[in-house]
Amino acid sequence: MAYRFDIIAYRVGDLAEMLIIILMWSAIYDGNTKIGNYTLPEMLTYLIIGNLVAVLLRNFLYEVVAKDIKDGLLSAHLLKPISYFRYILVREIGRIAMVTMISGATQLVVTVFFIDQIIINNDLMVISVIILMVILAFVIEMLISYLSGLITFWQDEVNGLNFIILRLRKFFAGGYFPLNLLPPWFLTTSFLLPFAYSFFVPAQIYLGRLSIQAGLKGILVEMVWIVLLYIFIKITWHFGIKKYEGVGI
Amino acid sequence: MATIEVNGLSKTYEYYKKQAGLWNSLKSLFHRQKLFTNAVNKINFTIEEGEMVGFLGPNGAGKTTTLKMLSGILYPTSGDTKVLGYTPWKRQAVFQKQFALVMGQKNQLWWDLPAMESFILNKEIYEIPKDQFNKTLEELTALLDIKDILEIPVRKLSLGQRMKCELVAALIHSPKVLLLDEPTIGLDVVSQNNIREFLKKYNKEKKITIVLTSHYMEDVEALCDRVIIINHGSIIYDGQLKKLIDQHVHHKILEVTFTEPVTNDNLNKLGKIKEKTDLRVVLEVPKTEAKQVAIKLLNDFPVDDILINEVEIDQVIRNVFTK
Numbered sequence: 001m002a003y004r005f006d007i008i009a010y011r012v013g014d015l016a017e018m019l020i021i022i023l024m025w026s027a028i029y030d031g032n033t034k035i036g037n038y039t040l041p042e043m044l045t046y047l048i049i050g051n052l053v054a055v056l057l058r059n060f061l062y063e064v065v066a067k068d069i070k071d072g073l074l075s076a077h078l079l080k081p082i083s084y085f086r087y088i089l090v091r092e093i094g095r096i097a098m099v100t101m102i103s104g105a106t107q108l109v110v111t112v113f114f115i116d117q118i119i120i121n122n123d124l125m126v127i128s129v130i131i132l133m134v135i136l137a138f139v140i141e142m143l144i145s146y147l148s149g150l151i152t153f154w155q156d157e158v159n160g161l162n163f164i165i166l167r168l169r170k171f172f173a174g175g176y177f178p179l180n181l182l183p184p185w186f187l188t189t190s191f192l193l194p195f196a197y198s199f200f201v202p203a204q205i206y207l208g209r210l211s212i213q214a215g216l217k218g219i220l221v222e223m224v225w226i227v228l229l230y231i232f233i234k235i236t237w238h239f240g241i242k243k244y245e246g247v248g249i
Numbered sequence: 250m251a252t253i254e255v256n257g258l259s260k261t262y263e264y265y266k267k268q269a270g271l272w273n274s275l276k277s278l279f280h281r282q283k284l285f286t287n288a289v290n291k292i293n294f295t296i297e298e299g300e301m302v303g304f305l306g307p308n309g310a311g312k313t314t315t316l317k318m319l320s321g322i323l324y325p326t327s328g329d330t331k332v333l334g335y336t337p338w339k340r341q342a343v344f345q346k347q348f349a350l351v352m353g354q355k356n357q358l359w360w361d362l363p364a365m366e367s368f369i370l371n372k373e374i375y376e377i378p379k380d381q382f383n384k385t386l387e388e389l390t391a392l393l394d395i396k397d398i399l400e401i402p403v404r405k406l407s408l409g410q411r412m413k414c415e416l417v418a419a420l421i422h423s424p425k426v427l428l429l430d431e432p433t434i435g436l437d438v439v440s441q442n443n444i445r446e447f448l449k450k451y452n453k454e455k456k457i458t459i460v461l462t463s464h465y466m467e468d469v470e471a472l473c474d475r476v477i478i479i480n481h482g483s484i485i486y487d488g489q490l491k492k493l494i495d496q497h498v499h500h501k502i503l504e505v506t507f508t509e510p511v512t513n514d515n516l517n518k519l520g521k522i523k524e525k526t527d528l529r530v531v532l533e534v535p536k537t538e539a540k541q542v543a544i545k546l547l548n549d550f551p552v553d554d555i556l557i558n559e560v561e562i563d564q565v566i567r568n569v570f571t572k
Contacts, residue, residue: 075322076357079350081342082374242324245262246317
């Protein structure tokens with residue numbers, strides 16, 4: 001199926017991107033022991049663990065929802081006595097279950113490849129907090145993707161907004177570099193936004209640079225965001241559905 | 250309480266105009282022309298239980314927009330409608346379980362799976378009890394004669410087969426109202442006929458209220474006593490099809506073939522010549538004179554064969570539209 005090739009393409013792209021960033025940082029370090037308070041092993045661990053988390057959190061919900069709205073496929077769902085929101089979320093989880101497992105597995109293989117250069121942490125408490133955080137982050141990622149998809153209701157006016165959103169998400173998640181290389185106020189802001197918990201915070205807890213308490217606080221922030229996002233979604237849907245034209249019939 | 254009540258229903262679409270070309274693309278980043286189109290303009294009608302009504306109109310008339318509002322897909326700009334007592338765009342589950350919409354140009358079945366899977370999915374979504382599901386499935390598949398294709402992936406079916414499966418999927422929850430948007434479009438003659446027969450039978454047996462939009466006159470002729478004709482968003486006729494024909498048709502068509510060539514002069518006196526070759530003529534004759542003209546032709550001309558036809562409904566509708 002074309003879908004399967006898509007997955008392989010994504011994986012290759014993922015890995016390539018990660019390797020490039022690793023190479024870049026290795027080059028930047030060039031013998032220096034520390035940059036911005038990170039040793040090279042710490043930086044590499046940050047990137048590899050962070051990417052493992054990121055890969056587990058990936059979903060294609062934005063594309064699905066945007067297409068349904070743009071192509072008028074949403075109409076078929078509107079006829080049925082079933083919540084589109086719940087239906088599409090559950091369906092997406094089903095669709096990506098296998099993909100996520102494969103991605104996770106390949107990422108672990110790559111991790112083993114770098115095993116000499118990265119730091120190992122097998123504190124059970126730490127791992128548990130990280131797992132809980134990642135589970136909540138998965139929910140948040142789904143909700144954000146769904147919300148971004150709903151913006152398609154206004155596609156006549158806000159075309160291309162999602163491109164910006166995607167880049168911002170990765171940036172605020174710390175996917176390009178650790179967020180504490182930036183000014184402190186920036187870091188504090190990131191902790192209040194949901195994105196940091198999809199990469200930066202789990203990786204930092206793993207490195208021991210953030211305490212378990214900070215992790216628990218983060219989990220609380222995540223839960224608040226889940227509620228907020230749900231409310232935003234309800235509001236956006238309420239206004240968006242009135243604009244819906246169901247074209248393509 | 251009527252099954253479908255429509256009051257002053259209107260829908261205006263907004264859209265942006267953008268002219269072709271690079272300069273215009275840049276300009277449109279700052280300023281775009283916003284335009285409105287009145288797809289549906291304050292329409293009113295009432296449909297009672299068990300009726301089968303044809304919704305006719307040229308492309309862009311507002312038929313599909315009206316159906317979308319009746320099924321709750323679209324919010325109207327103004328006006329009101331009640332289907333089975335419910336406001337469609339509130340999309341209450343209890344309402345949705347009682348109606349179905351079938352779109353001739355859009356699939357609602359799972360493309361890669363056999364039709365049966367879609368039926369079972371609908372069974373769960375509409376919460377149909379198992380016994381009722383099996384009974385209805387048996388009934389519908391027998392009537393439409395599709396028992397042998399239920400296990401084939403939908404994308405491998407022909408258009409006619411797919412349409413039949415769509416109908417089963419739509420009717421599996423025994424709705425009281427069935428809305429059809431161009432159900433026979435693209436189908437071959439045999440399939441079209443099958444679907445028409447099915448709809449006629451189903452409507453009679455189940456007393457289900459059916460509204461169907463169509464371009465094909467045969468659909469409307471075969472199925473609907475009542476037609477609502479819509480054009481440019483307004484209803485221009487709502488009533489019996491027969492009455493429409495009587496009101497607008499004042500002629501009959503005589504098709505005559507001769508054994509020897511006949512000149513125009515004599516024929517001109519009898520009626521308006523629509524087509525003429527050496528041995529064949531098509532004459533338009535006032536209804537009341539048709540019989541006399543036919544007799545005259547048989548007596549005075551070397552006639553081989555003569556046919557007295559009605560004006561095609563197509564033409565009737567076209568006349569109504571261009572009024």
